[in-house]
Amino acid sequence: MKKGILFVDDEPRVLDGLKRLLRGMRNDWDVYFATSGREALERLNKEPVDVIVSDMLMPEMDGAYLLGEVMRRYPHTVRIILSGQAERESVLNSVRHAHQFLLKPCDMQTLKKSISRAGALSDLLVNERLKKVLSRIQSVPALPAHYARLIDELGSPKASIKDIGQIVSQDMGMTAKVLQLVNSAFFGLTQNVSNPAQAVSILGLNTIRALVLSVKVFSMVNEDDLQRYELTDIAEHCLAAGLLSKELAVMEHQDMNTVDEAFLSGVLHDCGKLMLAANLGEDYEAVVAYKRENHVTAWEAEKLVLGATHAEVGAYLLGVWGLPESIITAIMYHHEPEIYKNTQFHPLTAVHVADYLLRAMDISHTGEKVPSLSENYLFQIDAYDRLPAWWEAGEMMIQDDANAT
Ligand SMILES: [Fe+2]
Ligand SMILES: [Fe+2]
Incomplete structure (x- = not known):
């Protein structure tokens, strides 16, 4: 069965570029385009899609808000942010709502790889019971003791990236989250990173601080x-x-x-x-x-x-x-x-x-x-x-x- 993908961007030029880039995918994908968050939600209301790829900064409704709505209404849709480096701060705010983060301009290979992987994973969702279970799960929670140690370290004037890497490596929720970010084209490098301490040092102290303290990116076990x-x-x-x-x-x-x-x-x-x-x-x-x-x-x-x-x-x-x-x-x-x-x-x-x-x-x-x-x-x-x-x-x-x- 063909899968559905929806691209959202307020700049028609960007959508035209994507249209050209994706011409070869028409056999496997139904591709839709929207120029605002509102138009995207109207489209989804008619027919939910497997993957949504949204710009970050748009008038009226930004990408973070849009993907938050999609997460609430259509939890099985894979949510991807496609954004410019200048929008780093606002992209950080979308971290709780998006699954992946791509960097604009995006080369065809990266885009296709992300999309086809998301599509392959959506095949797993044919199991209705698994689908139900997954719609209730968004994150890997961290352990409270590890979280407390991290907050202590971040609050210390002598906070070191090495010690933070050490704390993160001990906790699977934190490890999973930093690897998600560092393996995305937006925050990371082009090659895969599998070492949590290295992931922390690539993200850097300021990004980790913002993610933990203001975005509150780590959920916690009660x-x-x-x-x-x-x-x-x-x-x-x-x-x-x-x-x-x-x-x-x-x-x-x-x-x-x-x-x-x-x-x-x-x-x-x-x-x-x-x-x-x-x-x-x-x-x-x-x-x-x-x-x-x-x-x-x-x-x-x-x-x-x-x-x-x-x-x-x-x-x-x-x-x-x-x-x-x-x-x-x-x-x-x-x-x-x-x-x-x-x-x-x-x-x-x-x-x-x-x-x-x-x-x-x-x-x-x-x-x-x-x-x-x-x-x-x-x-x-x-x-x-x-x-x-x-x-x-x-x-x-x-x-x-x-x-x-
Ligand atoms: Fe097991
Ligand atoms: Fe086990």
Whole structure:
């Protein structure tokens, strides 16, 4: 089925340029144009679209307001800002409403890549139950303790970008958000960034300060959910999975980029659990109850109760945010890696194995069934014989951790 995309810009010249640029896409996309926010909303009222790409500064209704309305009325539409560098300050204000940020003038390759990725992700939304779950989720929440440390650091006259990078790297909500921004053409570089500390230093102290203090870009887990769903344990598990995934990638002599991606995939692999716990209320309660009563893994319970798993939810949102593809793959398939037909070591390999090892060795886990290791997958990538060495690395990490505390 053809997908719909709507471009909004008050300058007809810009729309004409886009029309020319997109001529070759007419087979796959129905392309619409609007010259104001009001016209865009009227268009959407007739027929919602899959993707909206809006200018920032427009008379009457600006892009931030327009995308805020679209978010409220049509939560499944992917929202992209396409704006000039001079509008940096106002673009910061749209950060809570837009998924991606492109820089004007936009080359065809970047534009097409963003659009087709958004389109591919919207195919996931054919699952009606997943669609329902996702419409209630906008962000990966940060942990209150990390947030407090960040505010302290930002308020200090000696605030250092290195310490802020350190704090952000410990928290998956903050990590996901800075990577979303730095991987966008507007705020970042042309190549993918997978290292949260590097992302923080690219954004710079002033941008981070504005994002945290005035735009309030990080959402937070509330204390009740934190206790009730043991979210600190989930966050600690993810951080450990990040460190072990990184270690496994180093052991397998992967390049720097894959090592960073393995770390990041590990840190974010269960971020969907935080999203579900912080946004679904009673429905999540039912997942937890089902898991306890039936002694199944979290993702099996989620699939049965909600019709969607934390892996799908996390992969979808981070995908719409434009995070690097290999990380989305690793998150999406971390429980069933054999579905992804790779034949070599991949961040997915690291995360799947690290997740299993940590849970299999963890003496403090809360009675949840340990997720299984896919031996077929290890044969598929010809790495079955590496398992004893990986197991040893996991044991050493747990031992070091125990010695440190
Ligand atoms: Fe998981
Ligand atoms: Fe996990």
